[in-house]
Amino acid sequence: xxxxxxxxxxxxxxxxxxxxxxxxxxxxxxxxxxxQPVYCHYVDxxxxxxxxxxxxxxxxxxxxxxxNCEKRGCLQVxxxxxxxxxxxxxxxxxxxxxxxxxxxxxxxxxxxxxRYIAPKAEIEMANNPLPxxxxxxxxxxxxxxxxxxxxxxxxxxxxxxxxxxxxxxxxPGHSVGHMAVSVATSAGDIVVCGDAIFEERxxxxxxxxxxxxxxxxxxxxxxxxxxxxEEIDKRADYVLPCHDHAxxxxxxxxxxxxxxxRKRRQYIPGYKFYFGDMPAGTATKAAPAMKPEEVDDYIAGxxxxxxxxx
Numbered sequence: 001x002x003x004x005x006x007x008x009x010x011x012x013x014x015x016x017x018x019x020x021x022x023x024x025x026x027x028x029x030x031x032x033x034x035x036q037p038v039y040c041h042y043v044d045x046x047x048x049x050x051x052x053x054x055x056x057x058x059x060x061x062x063x064x065x066x067x068n069c070e071k072r073g074c075l076q077v078x079x080x081x082x083x084x085x086x087x088x089x090x091x092x093x094x095x096x097x098x099x100x101x102x103x104x105x106x107x108x109x110x111x112x113x114x115r116y117i118a119p120k121a122e123i124e125m126a127n128n129p130l131p132x133x134x135x136x137x138x139x140x141x142x143x144x145x146x147x148x149x150x151x152x153x154x155x156x157x158x159x160x161x162x163x164x165x166x167x168x169x170x171x172p173g174h175s176v177g178h179m180a181v182s183v184a185t186s187a188g189d190i191v192v193c194g195d196a197i198f199e200e201r202x203x204x205x206x207x208x209x210x211x212x213x214x215x216x217x218x219x220x221x222x223x224x225x226x227x228x229x230e231e232i233d234k235r236a237d238y239v240l241p242c243h244d245h246a247x248x249x250x251x252x253x254x255x256x257x258x259x260x261x262r263k264r265r266q267y268i269p270g271y272k273f274y275f276g277d278m279p280a281g282t283a284t285k286a287a288p289a290m291k292p293e294e295v296d297d298y299i300a301g302x303x304x305x306x307x308x309x310x
Contacts, residue, residue, distance in 0.1 A: 173225025
């Protein structure tokens, strides 16, 4: 049991209409929208059965209190597990929450034998949200009962391996206590990003602004948000952002044969990193710098956010 057996199964719980300029890309085409999936992830290590986040509620609740939502045949997470993967909700050992925003926590009470594990700063914010985030955390001040009401949440304060091969590390910015989850697999470290990035494209440059990363625009702290994108870049051989259909839909299960392995922390001439180098002991995993003569072709081949419009 261990790395060789570990598999990750993406579960799409529905679709939300997100703005390309005020959510997905900072200085992106504001007012232009894209339908984004809301994935959570089932991880089977051979020894433990784990969920990372639990996704959306039903379409009516999501649209009433939050964003325009379409389920498009997607099931609730517990229904998907049982009907599509043959896993009964009672088999789940633990649910690891990247953060406690409304679209990451629904239906958690369906998992009666699971530990609920979440970042300490997120638990504190959820229990006493800044008024600007009443709706995001489904505050009782608005007459909404959050999915985690009455649940005992185990607080994670520092980076740690919460279960063998499953590591939570700090990625604040989108929310105050956000933590991504790195899963050790036979193909390398797959990082389940939550909302630290929305798209794989967030890890690539914005050439008009000479940014090394085209970071998301939905944040509570832009300084920490950039730092967190760098941290994911340093650690991930593959990324599974919650709201990226392409990244999650390449396979029903990860890792898989032929899975594209990304280049960690590759220096691109003209596009500077801001924060420190690789984490201790991982310097050899940084990709070689891109050659200057390769940059123009690389930049020309990047997807432009405006071209993502529905």
